Amino acid sequence: MAKSRQEQLQDELQTLNADVQRLEDKLSEQPNYSLGEGDPAVHERELNFALLRRLEERARVVQAALQKVQECGDTCCEDCGNPIEPERLEMFPEATLCATCARRRSAAKKIGSRTRR
Secondary structure: OOOOHHHHHHHHHHHHHHHHHHHHHHHHOOOOOOOOOHHHHHHHHHHHHHHHHHHHHHHHHHHHHHHHHHHHOOOEOOOOOOEOOHHHHHHOOOOOOOHHHHHHHHHHHHHHHHHOO
């Protein structure tokens, strides 16, 4: 039996939280900053910080989607209230918008970024 959207989101959130915890543990260790030896450690630490921020943001998105599912069911679009397409949910279980509203928002962002230049 296929997992529900809520189960998929819970699984993904659990994985993300575990990954965040592993990175936070790794980042709590201070690298060796001595001359000649510290550069790779500093570089790796900076990459880990960037990855941590991405994972935290992804966890926030998944958490918001999970909350939405718990509030209004598996398939409601937060903009129009219409069902989110099952194919879209299969590919993006964290989706909170139907394809039409997602395209509309994407187009609005593109237009907005062009006018700021």
